Amino acid sequence: MLTVKDLKIEFFDHELPEVAVKDVDFTIENGEILGIVGESGSGKSMTAMAIAGLLNRKDMTKSGVIDFDGTDILNSPRCKIREIQGKDIGFVFQDPLNSMNPVLKVGPQVEEAMRIRKKALNMSKEDMKKRALEIMKSVGLDDTERIYQAYPHQISGGQRQRAMIAAALVLKPKLLICDEPTTALDVTVQKKIIDVLKELNQKTGTSILFISHDLSVIKALCDKVVVMKDGLVVEEGSVRDIFENPSKEYTKQLIF
Amino acid sequence: MGKYIIKKFILLIITLIITSFVIFLIFELVPGDPVMDKLGTRATPEAVAALREKWGLNQPFLLRYFKFLLGIFTLDFGTSYTYGISVASLLKEKIIINLCMSLMALAIVILISFPLGVYTAKHTGGLSDKIISPLNQAAMSIPSFVLGLLITFLFGIVLRWFRPGGYVSYKTDFFGFLYYLIFPSFALAIPKIAMCIRLLKGNILEEASKDYSITAYARGNNTTGLLYRHVLKNAVMPTVTFIGMIAADMICSGIVIEQVFSVPGLGQILINSISTRDFPVVEAEVLMIALFIMVISFITDVIHVIIDPRVRI
Numbered sequence: 001m002l003t004v005k006d007l008k009i010e011f012f013d014h015e016l017p018e019v020a021v022k023d024v025d026f027t028i029e030n031g032e033i034l035g036i037v038g039e040s041g042s043g044k045s046m047t048a049m050a051i052a053g054l055l056n057r058k059d060m061t062k063s064g065v066i067d068f069d070g071t072d073i074l075n076s077p078r079c080k081i082r083e084i085q086g087k088d089i090g091f092v093f094q095d096p097l098n099s100m101n102p103v104l105k106v107g108p109q110v111e112e113a114m115r116i117r118k119k120a121l122n123m124s125k126e127d128m129k130k131r132a133l134e135i136m137k138s139v140g141l142d143d144t145e146r147i148y149q150a151y152p153h154q155i156s157g158g159q160r161q162r163a164m165i166a167a168a169l170v171l172k173p174k175l176l177i178c179d180e181p182t183t184a185l186d187v188t189v190q191k192k193i194i195d196v197l198k199e200l201n202q203k204t205g206t207s208i209l210f211i212s213h214d215l216s217v218i219k220a221l222c223d224k225v226v227v228m229k230d231g232l233v234v235e236e237g238s239v240r241d242i243f244e245n246p247s248k249e250y251t252k253q254l255i256f
Numbered sequence: 257m258g259k260y261i262i263k264k265f266i267l268l269i270i271t272l273i274i275t276s277f278v279i280f281l282i283f284e285l286v287p288g289d290p291v292m293d294k295l296g297t298r299a300t301p302e303a304v305a306a307l308r309e310k311w312g313l314n315q316p317f318l319l320r321y322f323k324f325l326l327g328i329f330t331l332d333f334g335t336s337y338t339y340g341i342s343v344a345s346l347l348k349e350k351i352i353i354n355l356c357m358s359l360m361a362l363a364i365v366i367l368i369s370f371p372l373g374v375y376t377a378k379h380t381g382g383l384s385d386k387i388i389s390p391l392n393q394a395a396m397s398i399p400s401f402v403l404g405l406l407i408t409f410l411f412g413i414v415l416r417w418f419r420p421g422g423y424v425s426y427k428t429d430f431f432g433f434l435y436y437l438i439f440p441s442f443a444l445a446i447p448k449i450a451m452c453i454r455l456l457k458g459n460i461l462e463e464a465s466k467d468y469s470i471t472a473y474a475r476g477n478n479t480t481g482l483l484y485r486h487v488l489k490n491a492v493m494p495t496v497t498f499i500g501m502i503a504a505d506m507i508c509s510g511i512v513i514e515q516v517f518s519v520p521g522l523g524q525i526l527i528n529s530i531s532t533r534d535f536p537v538v539e540a541e542v543l544m545i546a547l548f549i550m551v552i553s554f555i556t557d558v559i560h561v562i563i564d565p566r567v568r569i
Contacts, residue, residue, distance in 0.1 A: 052474055054470060054473055078478075082477075082478060083476065084476075085473070085474055086475035086476035090474075091471065091474035091475075093467055093471055095467060098466065098467035099468050099470075099471040101472070101486050101489075101490070102468070102490065102564075103489045103490055103563065103564055103565060103566075104485075104486070112472070112477070112485075113475040113476060116475065116476050116477060116481065151565040151566070153565075153566050167471075168474075168475075
């Protein structure tokens with residue numbers, strides 16, 4: 001479903017060009033959960049942003065192939081990528097407080113992906129609200145009516161992240177990209193979010209690209225793992241292979 | 257919300273009382289005696305005592321302050337020492353002139369800087385940005401009174417859109433009065449417009465690079481949708497605060513500007529009444545200016561509460 005090949009991202013915002021990501025290859029099949037693990041600065045977030053079509057800065061170059069169900073994400077025009085964003089690819093960011101607009105209520109933010117495509121989807125306000133409440137319930141939010149009407153600062157961190165996942169899932173995307181979605185949360189909430197993602201994957205067959213620096217989270221959730229360091233892929237394979245007999249020194253260091 | 261506004265309003269009244277006390281105290285402590293100023297140094301002690309009695313200056317300080325405070329709420333500021341008529345009737349027209357001029361300048365600032373700020377933010381690096389930014393820089397660095405002179409020359413003398421010095425009273429022709437005030441208002445507004453554009457543009461760009469904006473992009477928003485649905489509400493808040501602050505400056509710059517345009521506003525009488533120790537007039541004027549500033553900041557506070565749900569307590 002998603003193929004990344006020879007992905008290279010270079011920045012030109014300083015005097016010397018800076019390679020953020022180089023020679024990254026991997027694929028995600030339908031219903032698969034792929035984890036990318038690596039220390040900060042390893043290029044994992046950049047890769048995720050590139051797949052979601054969110055790298056539009058003018059002072060950088062992107063080369064290689066990101067093929068999402070036949071769409072070339074790297075080279076398609078913005079308007080075409082916009083159709084995919086939110087509909088076929090959902091994105092969940094690290095910090096649920098900063099990734100929600102503080103002055104908008106939670107409900108409209110969950111609904112937004114639908115509202116943008118209101119005409120194409122032919123949905124009324126009531127339909128959208130119904131769908132929003134439904135998806136909010138399915139990610140484990142109780143008291144959905146209250147949260148729908150609340151502002152982001154009025155709900156807890158775990159609720160915010162669930163709401164963000166709901167917002168990403170509202171149009172049943174084929175791929176959900178989670179960029180360190182549990183890092184800003186405490187351990188118990190972290191586990192619950194992982195459970196939500198796992199359940200979602202089993203129930204709906206949504207593929208997940210899960211980025212984390214935390215190996216235990218990756219181990220608990222993913223089928224396959226890509227280990228990255230300094231913008232390069234160090235090792236990739238199934239979770240069992242990587243964890244039981246890592247072949248590269250860096251992976252061993254990460255695990256032990 | 258209503259509770260918050262009531263709280264702010266009570267706070268406004270308390271601030272007003274404290275300010276009035278400070279103002280009254282300052283003019284109590286200022287050197288110079290209005291009685292001696294009026295009668296001259298050769299006045300007989302009887303005449304001095306009589307005038308003191310007449311102006312109520314031999315009453316204790318707190319009693320006089322209390323009368324002054326009551327006067328604020330009944331808009332009775334006593335009688336001018338110099339002109340012998342009531343301060344309220346002396347200042348009424350001048351206050352209306354300054355108020356109209358400042359409000360008009362504020363309106364101009366809001367009406368021009370918001371659309372332009374949004375536009376330049378949206379087209380950062382484009383041609384319009386390259387034209388507007390240096391113009392901004394220039395407008396910001398020119399003082400209002402110089403702009404006043406330029407406007408008088410260009411629109412008054414060259415284009416003859418108005419007659420310099422030909423002030424029209426609002427009593428005779430209200431629209432003529434407003435029309436005449438447009439020109440000084442622009443002189444007041446232009447530097448502030450430039451500042452607001454810059455502030456707003458900076459804030460929009462800053463908000464547009466925050467996580468929630470990227471999230472909004474990831475949902476398929478285009479730039480326009482992002483700007484109006486997400487960024488603008490967050491980005492206007494510093495500008496609203498700033499506009500509240502420049503309101504104070506409008507009144508003060510207005511005192512200079514009205515000289516340039518020969519508008520019979522507060523400025524001339526303020527200077528005269530300070531030099532003749534006409535304290536009832538000065539106190540009333542300073543209080544009015546303070547009140548204007550307080551009301552504007554009250555309004556910006558209310559706007560904040562309306563825009564930002566986090567302010568509500």
